[in-house]
Amino acid sequence: MADVAMASATIEQEPTTTKINVYAMDRYVIREANTRQELDQILDVIWAANYFPFEPFVQLFFPVLGYTPAHRDAAIAESKERFWIQHQADSSSHWYYAFDTTTGKTVGSAQWVVSQSNPFTAGVPKLKAPWWPEGECRKFCESIINQVYRPRASWMTRPHCALNWLAVHPAHRLRGIGYLLMNVGILRADDLNLECWMEASAMGKPLYEKHSFQSLFKLDFDNERSNATDEWRRCAHEMTPPPIFAMWRPQRGMWTTQNGQEVKMPWELGTA
Numbered sequence: 001m002a003d004v005a006m007a008s009a010t011i012e013q014e015p016t017t018t019k020i021n022v023y024a025m026d027r028y029v030i031r032e033a034n035t036r037q038e039l040d041q042i043l044d045v046i047w048a049a050n051y052f053p054f055e056p057f058v059q060l061f062f063p064v065l066g067y068t069p070a071h072r073d074a075a076i077a078e079s080k081e082r083f084w085i086q087h088q089a090d091s092s093s094h095w096y097y098a099f100d101t102t103t104g105k106t107v108g109s110a111q112w113v114v115s116q117s118n119p120f121t122a123g124v125p126k127l128k129a130p131w132w133p134e135g136e137c138r139k140f141c142e143s144i145i146n147q148v149y150r151p152r153a154s155w156m157t158r159p160h161c162a163l164n165w166l167a168v169h170p171a172h173r174l175r176g177i178g179y180l181l182m183n184v185g186i187l188r189a190d191d192l193n194l195e196c197w198m199e200a201s202a203m204g205k206p207l208y209e210k211h212s213f214q215s216l217f218k219l220d221f222d223n224e225r226s227n228a229t230d231e232w233r234r235c236a237h238e239m240t241p242p243p244i245f246a247m248w249r250p251q252r253g254m255w256t257t258q259n260g261q262e263v264k265m266p267w268e269l270g271t272a
Contacts, residue, residue, distance in 0.1 A: 027102055030180050033095040036084050041106040042097050043080045049167035055201070057241040060141045063132055082131060092119070096184045098168070098177045108168040108177040112185035116159050116192065118271060124153040136231035140223070140239060147221055148199050151246050156197050158272035161189040163198040163208075178204075182211050189249070195266070196249035205245055212253030215245040216265070 033039050050058035064075045087093045092115050098108035127145050132138035152162065163185055168177045189196050200208050205215065220243045223236040250263045257263060 027100060028098045028107070028175070028177055028180060029101060030096055030184055031099055033097055038097065038106070039084050039087060039095060040080045042095055042109040043076070043083055045097070045106055045109050045169050046165060046167045047076060047079075048169050052170040055241075056239060057201070057244075059239050060129070060144055060241070061131070063137070063141075065133070078131060092116075094188075096181055098172075098180060100172070105169075107172040108181055109165065110163065110167075110181035110184065111165040112188065113162045113164055114188060114192070114194075115162070116194075118157050118159070120153045120157050124150055136229055137235050137239075140232060140235035143223070144221055144239075144241065147219065148244065151216075151219075152197055152199070155266040155269075156195070158195070158269060159192070160195045160197055161185055161192075162196065166204065178207050179210070182207065186211050186249075186253075190252050193251050195251055197266075198247050200245045200247045202242065202245070205247070208247055211249065212255070213247040213249045214255070215247050217246055218243050219246060 031038075033042060047058075047062065050062075062075055062079050064072050066072075066074075087095060090113075092113050094112045094114060096110050096112065097106045099105075100107045127142060127149055129138050129141040129145065132141050156162070163182075166178060166181055168181075185196065188194075196213065198208065198213065199219075200213075200215075209215075221240055223240045225232055228236070248266055255263055
């Protein structure tokens with residue numbers, strides 16, 4: 001993260017709501033998305049960020065089912081509709097974006113999920129990927145995303161905050177935007193005295209460590225399958241993401257107790 005001059009600012013919300021004090025650069029303002037237009041602009045940032053450099057994980061959530069610009073446009077339109085429907089249906093979902101006051105553009109985004117009760121009372125969910133057509137690619141995608149999500153659903157059976165997405169437009173990286181978007185969730189979590197969780201890429205890991213997250217383990221994906229079809233093997237070759245890191249931040253980022261003892265790990269804390 002580049003060194004930047006920071007000035008006091010606020011998170012702007014539209015319509016007017018309670019403002020939260022944060023640190024922001026004069027040029028960028030953090031806002032919470034409340035409209036379809038705002039979320040569409042957030043998706044544009046996510047697409048741009050994950051194709052420069054190319055992040056294999058993006059294929060799982062945003063398949064381009066063809067090779068022409070029209071196929072890509074259709075994939076972008078489908079993802080925008082899907083994310084808006086999901087966001088509207090989930091009261092714990094909070095999308096924030098960095099607004100560039102110079103250009104009037106959205107240049108960064110983050111989704112923080114704030115669960116004030118146990119979101120996994122029904123146990124570990126079996127995630128589906130209906131945005132893929134029926135077939136081996138869908139089954140492969142579902143295999144990967146369920147491997148990603150299983151530790152969270154197994155151990156975070158208490159109120160907590162989770163970072164699902166964080167993206168910064170390639171033209172605006174190394175300007176402190178990721179730091180601002182992280183602060184939004186951290187401030188909310190500390191205000192509610194909640195733990196935080198995320199599944200992180202190697203590229204994002206240093207930023208998260210600056211916010212008191214630590215890696216619990218590194219997850220390498222199992223893409224082996226007995227009697228695998230040619231289509232499955234192609235998916236495994238083209239779509240298996242690099243290993244990710246399961247990262248956790250205890251309440252208020254305190255890794256030791258007042259008595260100097262190490263805090264209990266997520267799997268030791270049980271259900272609340």
